[in-house]
Amino acid sequence: TYEMQKFMQIRLKYKNDLYTALDKRQLNVRYQPIIDLATGRIVKAEALLRWNHPEDGWISPALFIPIAEECGLINAIGDLVFKEAVCLARRCRDFPLQISVNVSPRQFVSKTIYETWTTYLHENEVPARRMILEITEGTLLDNRPDITKKIFQFLHAGMEIAIDDFGTGYSAMGYLKKFNINYIKVDQSFVNDMVKDSKDLAITEAIIVMASKLGIKVVAEGIETSEQRDLLMAAGCDYGQGYLFHRPLLGEEIESLLKIEKSSQCYS
Ligand code: C2E
Ligand code: MG
Numbered sequence: 001t002y003e004m005q006k007f008m009q010i011r012l013k014y015k016n017d018l019y020t021a022l023d024k025r026q027l028n029v030r031y032q033p034i035i036d037l038a039t040g041r042i043v044k045a046e047a048l049l050r051w052n053h054p055e056d057g058w059i060s061p062a063l064f065i066p067i068a069e070e071c072g073l074i075n076a077i078g079d080l081v082f083k084e085a086v087c088l089a090r091r092c093r094d095f096p097l098q099i100s101v102n103v104s105p106r107q108f109v110s111k112t113i114y115e116t117w118t119t120y121l122h123e124n125e126v127p128a129r130r131m132i133l134e135i136t137e138g139t140l141l142d143n144r145p146d147i148t149k150k151i152f153q154f155l156h157a158g159m160e161i162a163i164d165d166f167g168t169g170y171s172a173m174g175y176l177k178k179f180n181i182n183y184i185k186v187d188q189s190f191v192n193d194m195v196k197d198s199k200d201l202a203i204t205e206a207i208i209v210m211a212s213k214l215g216i217k218v219v220a221e222g223i224e225t226s227e228q229r230d231l232l233m234a235a236g237c238d239y240g241q242g243y244l245f246h247r248p249l250l251g252e253e254i255e256s257l258l259k260i261e262k263s264s265q266c267y268s
């Protein structure tokens with residue numbers, strides 16, 4: 001159909017443009033604060049990619065990440081994100097901040113990812129425990145020995161693992177037994193319409209109870225209202241992320257926010 005043809009044309013165009021985007025530094029990383037709901041403080045930040053296209057403006061990662069995965073560019077792009085995230089972790093070393101990065105399954109297939117990333121950390125004197133790798137349920141369900149081996153290597157090195165968009169995939173749960181998962185990120189589709197007595201709230205409460213019994217902390221994504229935050233806090237959710245607190249910010253803005261928080265802590 002005409003629509004399908006148009007869609008394929010756009011994909012092809014962006015695929016070609018992505019190669020130039022990497023060289024011409026059109027890809028930027030923003031960081032969205034993750035809040036400890038009990039204290040209201042920023043304790044983590046998620047690295048999120050942004051593409052400033054010369055003709056089309058800002059393009060969503062939801063559109064270009066699948067293209068990058070398809071053409072193999074995801075490894076170079078993922079390395080860039082990790083490198084930037086490590087630099088921010090270094091700049092924020094006086095604060096108890098962890099940075100999380102999203103990792104596509106395809107990246108774990110790379111033979112060099114473990115060595116490259118641990119070298120960045122070593123060169124910047126950033127402890128591995130400062131970094132969290134966000135993976136989706138699909139990555140673990142593939143059950144590929146090469147992927148599993150790398151996840152264990154990263155865990156062994158001290159990095160933490162979060163399951164992103166939890167509840168939207170197959171939720172096969174068996175992997176929770178196999179890997180020492182540190183965080184579950186409740187997908188924003190459960191948070192969006194969360195009201196008292198809703199099914200979304202019941203599902204989220206059940207996820208929190210299960211996680212707590214397994215020693216896993218829970219992060220809720222996409223919190224936009226104080227009602228959603230309050231329901232999540234009452235359900236025992238540990239961390240929150242969303243426009244209610246902050247949109248994705250520049251690295252410098254994260255640093256300033258941490259400094260402000262620290263000085264207000266000194267005076268209170
Ligand atoms: P994600 O990892 O689940 O990231 C959360 C998404 O929710 C982000 O969209 C964020 O900007 C958005 N968000 C945060 N708070 C709110 C809120 O209160 N309301 C609403 N409506 N949205 C909120 P973004 O930045 O467009 O990223 C989309 C997806 O692209 C990410 O979902 C992630 O899967 C992928 N992605 C982003 N950066 C990277 C990357 O560096 N590598 C890989 N492999 N994937 C990435
Ligand atoms: Mg994520």
Ligand code: MG
Pocket residue numbers: 164165185187188221
């Ligand atoms: Mg998510």
